[in-house]
Amino acid sequence: MQSEKVVIVVGGDLTDVAALVRRYATSHRMVGADRGALKLAELLPHFDAAIGDFDSVTPSEMEDIKKKSLVCRVLPAQKDETDTEAAIAYAIEMFNPEEIILLGAFGGRLDHLMSNLWLAFHPLVKQMTGKVSLMDRHNTLRFYLPGNYVLKKEEGKKYLSFIGMTPIKELKLTGVAYPLNGKDYEYPIALVSNEFKDTEMTFSFGSGLLAVIQSSDKRE
Amino acid sequence: MQSEKVVIVVGGDLTDVAALVRRYATSHRMVGADRGALKLAELLPHFDAAIGDFDSVTPSEMEDIKKKSLVCRVLPAQKDETDTEAAIAYAIEMFNPEEIILLGAFGGRLDHLMSNLWLAFHPLVKQMTGKVSLMDRHNTLRFYLPGNYVLKKEEGKKYLSFIGMTPIKELKLTGVAYPLNGKDYEYPIALVSNEFKDTEMTFSFGSGLLAVIQSSDKRE
Incomplete structure (x- = not known):
């Protein structure tokens, strides 16, 4: 299976995500987790996948996400894994990634930020250590x-x-x-x-x- | 030894610290760690202690900190503990605290934020668990x-x-x-x-x- 590079946009602080999305849009598969998918729908004509429960997205926003994503998976709101974990699992399954970059993982609510840092301990991410980056304009964490x-x-x-x-x-x-x-x-x-x-x-x-x-x- | 309540202002995101400093200034001992001391000097006529290497503070700011702090400890810039750890150690030694509230611990640089969260593992803080809060306007972490x-x-x-x-x-x-x-x-x-x-x-x-x-x- 071919190994690809993947960007996953998650729904934290999305204020400075646009420049990074544009930098990676031609070289990387683009996956949006929940409100991250909405951001990708705003920024790109098409993107690879949208995954989430989308419970904070309006019907017209959802339409836009569905129209622009090649694959759209709507998850139940009550579930054991987060939308971000589901998006990472999808990326690993579909793209056998040599690199995963998470955008939008910092800022936003402190508990969400900690949840993103705690991905380090998740078995899915642990098997990918060294290949997973969390990135914004001012920080790259691996x-x-x-x-x-x-x-x-x-x-x-x-x-x-x-x-x-x-x-x-x-x-x-x-x-x-x-x-x-x-x-x-x-x-x-x-x-x-x-x-x-x-x-x-x-x-x-x-x-x-x-x-x-x-x-x-x-x-x- | 009497047990007191202590606020320590550290040098992270200080944008919404003023309201919390005013809330606690009459009931709590006020300690500033590094640039947190500068913030206390701006907000209060006097405060209990200033601790840090103060290597990013101008001479006139340092004058102001010295004038308004009852105790001012200038640490060497190269040291094994952070200014925040030194301020916590000082608070424990001087005030036998029943409560320590850290302000300014979130926001700012991601590595500094993680350093503040990692205080949880520090032996000094671990002995104080349940009594230490990290707080800003939107979050209280214990x-x-x-x-x-x-x-x-x-x-x-x-x-x-x-x-x-x-x-x-x-x-x-x-x-x-x-x-x-x-x-x-x-x-x-x-x-x-x-x-x-x-x-x-x-x-x-x-x-x-x-x-x-x-x-x-x-x-x-």
Whole structure:
């Protein structure tokens, strides 16, 4: 099965999503989860899939979503998985993705933001670690399982943060302002505001689940 | 030692902090961490303590902070703990707090927001679970260790979310739209958008670390 790149737009803070949708619309499959599908219907003539319970969408908005999405799956409002989880499951099933970028996952309600960060622990996403990014204009967040990685600096992103989602063993950071040589953390820690020394850095760790964020200040 | 109530203002999104500072200024000790101290200096004639490295504060702003704070501790910029952790440690040492409210912990940079949420795992905060709130106009978040709790509905907060910071065993929820009767979660989960059925609800769990959020939509 061919491996493709997928963008999933979810229904958080959608204020700066348009520029990123336009950047990826020609190279990536475009999937909208719930109100994220409405945003895709606003921005694009057609998109690959709309998935959600759509319980906060008006009938005329729903018409528009149906007209512009190649596949539209309406889920029951009462269900065990979130619309975002359903959209990720769909993307994995249909597109065997080499990359999934989630847009609209930050901002909005704090509980929704935490729910999106907690995707890291979801078995579906965990099998995709390193390939899943949560992105807005000022932040790119990726999840990693133990291993060795090379990370390239994204343009305009000054800060580099390493956030243990669990205890982390043997964390090594090289090519950064504050390197580490195999440090253990007994409980989840947020190591914020490190910086690239050049255009790439390497990191590795032996156990746990790690989030890495490249970010810029909002005023930048 | 007398037990007091403490507000700590930290340097995240400070746009809606003023109303909350005014609400608590007469009943609570007021402590500012780094740029949070600058905000307190703007809002109050005097406050209890300013703590931070203050490396993003101008000399004249620093003068103002020193003039209005009863205690001012300037920390080295390179240190192992964050300004917020140092302010919490100070509050615990000086005021033996029965309650600590953190303001300005949300918004701002995503890595800083996660760093504030990760306070849950910090040994200092963990010993204070149930007594520490992170608050803005739309959200109140509290951390809990295993036990039985009664939670009162805050005015205007429609949504109630239970977010496991770890795996959670035997989670029971009563008095809510979606009750649970002792459910186990093998990995951290975000149960969002539950609702109070009346003005209070009860919850309990047997193991893990739980965040509970009362929230409203931002447009409300």
